[in-house]
Amino acid sequence: xxxxxxxxxxxxxxxxxxxxxxxxxxxxxxxxxxxxxxxxxxxxxxxxxxxxxxxxxxxxxxxxxxxxxxxxxxxxxxxxxxxxxxxxxxxxxxxxxxxxxxxxxxxxxxxxxxxxxxxxxxxxxxxxxxxxxxxxxxxxxxxxxxxxxxxxxxxxxxxxxxxxxxxxxxxxxxxxxxxxxxxxxxxxxxxxxxxxxxxxxxxxxxxxxxxxxxxxxxxxxxxxxxxxxxxxxxxxxxxxxxxxxxxxxxxxxxxxxxxxxxxxxxxxxxxxxxxxxxxxxxxxxxxxxxxxxxxxxxxxxxxxxxxxxxxxxxxxxxxxxxxxxxxxxxxxxxxxxxxxxxxxxxxxxxxxxxxxxxxxxxxxxxxxxxxxxxxxxxxxxxxxxxxxxxxxxxxxxxxxxxxxxxxxxxxxxxxxxxxxxxxxxxxxxxxxxxxxxxxxxxxxxxxxxxxx
Amino acid sequence: xxxxxxxxxxxxxxxxxxxxxxxxxxxxxxxxxxxxxxxxxxxxxxxxxxxxxxxxxxxxxxxxxxxxxxxxxxxxxxxxxxxxxxxxxxxxxxxxxxxxxxxxxxxxxxxxxxxxxxxxxxxxxxxxxxxxxxxxxxxxxxxxxxxxxxxxxxxxxxxxxxxxxxxxxxxxxxxxxxxxxxxxxxxxxxxxxxx
Numbered sequence: 285x286x287x288x289x290x291x292x293x294x295x296x297x298x299x300x301x302x303x304x305x306x307x308x309x310x311x312x313x314x315x316x317x318x319x320x321x322x323x324x325x326x327x328x329x330x331x332x333x334x335x336x337x338x339x340x341x342x343x344x345x346x347x348x349x350x351x352x353x354x355x356x357x358x359x360x361x362x363x364x365x366x367x368x369x370x371x372x373x374x375x376x377x378x379x380x381x382x383x384x385x386x387x388x389x390x391x392x393x394x395x396x397x398x399x400x401x402x403x404x405x406x407x408x409x410x411x412x413x414x415x416x417x418x419x420x421x422x423x424x425x426x427x428x429x430x431x432x433x434x435x436x437x438x439x440x441x442x443x444x445x446x447x448x449x450x451x452x453x454x455x456x457x458x459x460x461x462x463x464x465x466x467x468x469x470x471x472x473x474x475x476x477x478x479x480x481x482x483x484x485x486x487x488x489x490x491x492x493x494x495x496x497x498x499x500x501x502x503x504x505x506x507x508x509x510x511x512x513x514x515x516x517x518x519x520x521x522x523x524x525x526x527x528x529x530x531x532x533x534x535x536x537x538x539x540x541x542x543x544x545x546x547x548x549x550x551x552x553x554x555x556x557x558x559x560x561x562x563x564x565x566x567x568x569x570x571x572x573x574x575x576x577x578x579x580x581x582x583x584x585x586x587x588x589x590x591x592x593x594x595x596x597x598x599x600x601x602x603x604x605x606x607x608x609x610x611x612x613x614x615x616x617x618x619x620x621x622x623x624x625x626x627x628x629x630x631x632x633x634x635x636x637x638x639x640x641x642x643x644x645x646x647x648x649x650x651x652x653x654x655x656x657x658x659x660x661x662x663x664x665x666x667x668x669x670x671x672x673x674x675x676x677x678x679x680x681x682x683x684x685x686x687x688x689x690x691x692x693x694x695x696x697x698x699x700x701x702x703x704x705x706x707x708x709x710x711x712x713x714x715x716x717x718x719x720x721x722x723x724x725x726x727x728x729x730x731x732x733x734x735x736x
Numbered sequence: 737x738x739x740x741x742x743x744x745x746x747x748x749x750x751x752x753x754x755x756x757x758x759x760x761x762x763x764x765x766x767x768x769x770x771x772x773x774x775x776x777x778x779x780x781x782x783x784x785x786x787x788x789x790x791x792x793x794x795x796x797x798x799x800x801x802x803x804x805x806x807x808x809x810x811x812x813x814x815x816x817x818x819x820x821x822x823x824x825x826x827x828x829x830x831x832x833x834x835x836x837x838x839x840x841x842x843x844x845x846x847x848x849x850x851x852x853x854x855x856x857x858x859x860x861x862x863x864x865x866x867x868x869x870x871x872x873x874x875x876x877x878x879x880x881x882x883x884x885x886x887x888x889x890x891x892x893x894x895x896x897x898x899x900x901x902x903x904x905x906x907x908x909x910x911x912x913x914x915x916x917x918x919x920x921x922x923x924x925x926x927x928x929x930x931x
Contacts, residue, residue, distance in 0.1 A: 339899035396898060400906040410917045414924050418931045423924045427875045430917055434882035435869050437910075438889050442862055445892040446832060458832060 287335040287342045290322040290352065291387035298380035305373045312367035315376040319363060319383060323356045326387070331721070341393045345728070346721035347585065348390035351508050354589050355386045357707075358500045358596050361700045365600050366493045368696045370607070375493060378412045381405070382497055386505040395444050395516040402509045403437030406473060406502055412494040413486060422489040428482035436472030436479075439465055440513075447519055459522035463529045466519065470510045471536050474503065474566055477543040484547075487559035492603030495555065499562045500596030507569060507588040511581070511729065514573075520733040524576055533574030534655075538662050540567025545669035549676070554602035554614060554626065557673050558595055561633050564666055565591040571663060572648040575655050576733060581726040582719060583647030590641035590708065594632035597704040601626035604697035605681070617686035625701020626681065630674035632708050634667060640711030640718055740853045742769035747864050747884060751817055754809045756801035756876050756922070763883055764794040766861070770887050773854045777894040782904040786890055789908025793883055793915035800919035806926070808876040817867035824863035829856055854891045861888030875925055879918025886911050 297318035301311045331346040344352070359379055366375045385405025392398045413426040443465040450458065475483035486495065514520055523529045544564030551557035565587055572584030604622040605614035616623035635645030645667065653660030692698070711718045743766055750762035767790030771783050778786075801807070810817075832855075865885030872878040890907050894900070 338902035338905065340902040394898060396893060396896065396903060397906060400903070400910055404906075404910055404913055407913050407917050411920060414920070417924050417928050423921065423928055427878060427921050427925070430875065430882070430921060431869055431872065431878045434878070434885065434914060435866065438862065438865065438882070438885035441889045442858075442885075442892050445889065445896050448898065449892070449895040450832065461831060 286325070286329055287333050287344050287391055288337050290325045290329075290356075291384045291391060293325065294318060294322050294380050294384035294387060298377045298384060301380055302377035305377055308371045308373060311373070311376045312363070312371065315363050315380055316360065316367065318380055319356055319360045322383065322387065323353065323360070326352045326356065340397055342391050343393050344391055345725060347508070347725035348512075350718070350721040351390050351504065351585075351589060352387050354593065355501050355505060356383060358593055359383045359386075359497075361704070362493055362496050362500065362596060362600070365496075365603075365696055365700060368694060369604065370491065370493065372412065372491065372493070375412050375497075378409055378494075379497060381408045382501055386501055389505050389509045390512075393516065395513045396441060396448070398509050398513055398516070399437065399440045399444055402473070402506060403433060403441070405505065406433040406437070409494060409497050409502070412497065413490040415489070415491050415494070420489045421485065425482065425485040425489045428485055432472050432475070432479065432482045436469045440469035440473070443469060444513065444517055447517055456522060456526060459519060460526050460529060463519045463523050463526075464532060466513070466517070467529065467532055467536070470506070471570075473506050474510070474570075475563060476536050476540040476566060476570065477563060478539065480540075480544075480563055483559055483563065484556070487555045488553075492555065492599045492606070495559070496596045496599045499559060499599065500592045503562060503566065503595075504588050504592035507566065508585065511573060511585060511725070515725075515729050515732045520729070521735060524733045530574050530576065534571055534659060537567045537570030537572075537574055538659065540564065541571060541666040542567070542662050542669075545666035545673070548673035549669040551673055551676075554605065554677060554680075555599065557677055558598045558602060558633075561598075561670055561673065562591055562595050564670055565633070568645070568648050568663055568666065571652055571659060575651050576730075577651050577655075578723070578726045578730060579647040580651040580655075581729050582722045583644040583651065585722045585725065586644030586719060587635070587641065587648060590632055590635075590639075590644060593704050593708065594629045594641070597629035597701045598626050598633065601629060601697045601701055604692070608692065614681065615684060615686075616681045617684070617689075619692045619695075619697070620689055621691055621695040621698025622701070623681040625698050625705075627674075627678050628705045629701060630677065632705070634670045634674060638712040639705075639708040640715060641708065642712060643715050643719060737853060739769040739772040740857050743773070743857045744860060747821075747861065748818065750880060750884070751864060751868060752810060752814045753807065755804060755807040757798050757804055757807075759807065759876075759880055760794045760797040760801070763797070763880065764790060766884065767791075767794070767887055770857060770861070770891055773857055774891060774894045777851065777854070778900060778904065782900055785904045785908050786911075789911040790887070793911045796912070796915040796919045797879060797883075797922075800922045802926075808874055810877065813868070813871045813877070816871060817864055820867040821860055821863040824866075825856065825859045828859045828863070851895050854895065858888040858891035861885065861891070875918055875921035879915065879922065882914045882918065883911065886914060 335342040388401040548560035569584035572580040608618040635641040746765035869881030
């Protein structure tokens with residue numbers, strides 16, 4: 285039961301905070317306390333602890349524990365930012381519910397249940413996406429997100445249910461068809477190109493904290509869920525035997541990696557730069573998973589977790605810069621510490637050494653070259669385009685030197701950026717602690733691919 | 737076979753209605769008929785759980801409409817969704833049951849232990865929901881399509897050897913959350929339109 289304690293605490297806290305959501309002085313600290321308690325509970329749970337709830341088997345594996353801790357830490361800084369910078373009463377219950385579903389995703393062991401809980405989690409933030417509805421297009425963005433999630437989620441659950449219920453003596457094409465539906469369902473949920481239009485609209489219209497919730501917590505949770513579902517669904521042996529599914533994963537991954545990087549390199553504002561960078565990194569991670577190799581899987585999962593943290597750092601900094609700039613173009617003169625946080629977040633986003641994002645990107649690009657020189661070249665090109673995009677942001681922010689530098693009075697985004705950067709640097713200097721849990725999951729993945 | 741026919745007709749009614757409230761009532765008919773199809777596969781509490789989920793979801797959409805006139809004219813989308821659903825249902829059923837050696841014989845009245853009607857209804861609902869969702873212009877038909885798809889998913893999940901009580905709870909919640917989210921979007925869209 286201790287395995288379920290974290291998600292249950294957050295779910296209960298979400299209900300309580302919904303009841304008191306308009307008492308901002310209470311609900312903010314309460315949400316932070318609930319996330320801290322869940323963090324401690326997950327931290328105290330030994331890897332591979334098991335339990336059951338309503339006959340569902342639960343297991344907090346090494347990867348699940350790592351992902352849960354990273355996502356809870358990200359959630360904590362997001363809630364802290366909202367408490368300190370832009371109090372929004374509907375954010376707190378949403379954040380707690382998202383935390384509960386993210387922990388549920390990494391704790392459950394039934395593919396159908398993982399997919400169902402994930403869809404619940406992806407639907408919950410719609411409430412925090414709609415913002416100043418008569419002044420912007422946030423309702424349209426939220427409606428598109430709703431449609432994509434409902435479509436992808438139902439397709440995914442249906443494919444998993446069919447895979448589990450059909451007799452095992454089916455022709456290979458049947459399982460290939462189901463695997464293809466599953467991959468497309470997750471491409472919809474992950475906003476991979478060409479299914480990214482809702483993410484692009486969200487980037488322009490919704491508050492940055494809500495964007496952080498989606499791209500910093502839910503997108504990594506979705507990718508981890510995808511890897512776990514592949515492992516648990518029984519479809520992996522068929523995927524490994526049929527090259528077409530691997531080709532599909534590579535195709536979607538490469539289009540996303542290159543397309544996202546291309547869009548990021550010419551992004552008109554800071555938010556879009558971050559969102560397209562995330563889409564590009566997700567594409568690279570899909571290629572990593574598609575190689576069906578140990579280094580590819582490790583690189584993919586490490587890359588996604590780091591990307592989530594960096595996206596949160598950059599989005600919060602972008603939010604502060606936009607707010608302080610008002611109608612003007614954001615620059616470092618408005619909020620120098622937030623601008624600095626944005627720039628150093630970009631290092632993590634492109635996987636620059638010595639940050640912890642580097643090993644993941646290195647593994648993916650290395651195995652991609654081994655898989656096919658074209659695939660490797662495309663991924664390196666995508667990294668270069670991301671670098672161009674981040675450099676353009678540096679020039680945009682620091683291109684004009686103000687007469688006097690004046691730090692913002694409450695540098696919340698700057699401090700959060702410094703903390704995330706320090707964590708990424710510590711992880712980069714001591715990568716074993718971060719990569720070992722992912723490597724143990726990669727072992728499970730490879731065993732599921734070739735059952736005895 | 738009779739509940740399967742009711743599922744098909746109620747889906748067409750929900751899809752073809754210009755008023756959200758009528759769509760919500762038709763959606764309830766779809767859910768009830770789908771639950772009748774799955775009576776043999778689930779225990780009474782599980783059927784009741786999923787039935788309550790459907791009732792709450794349809795109630796939420798009914799209330800979100802606020803008046804009998806509010807809704808969206810499906811226009812050509814009705815015919816597109818119907819033709820697509822008919823073709824896709826046949827194609828998916830043929831693709832995913834090809835290897836079974838058992839004969840597919842279903843009586844007009846009586847049990848269906850093989851789950852053939854449940855699968856056909858599930859594919860029909862998934863295909864209809866998909867077509868409605870993809871062609872939707874607003875949250876009104878988006879919510880309708882999503883709820884039809886979830887009902888289809890519920891039918892498929894019943895055929896799986898898995899902890900059914902937990903999955904029933906999960907899917908009932910999913911249905912309610914989809915309805916709540918859809919209703920939230922409908923209310924906001926209306927606010928934008930009336931501003």
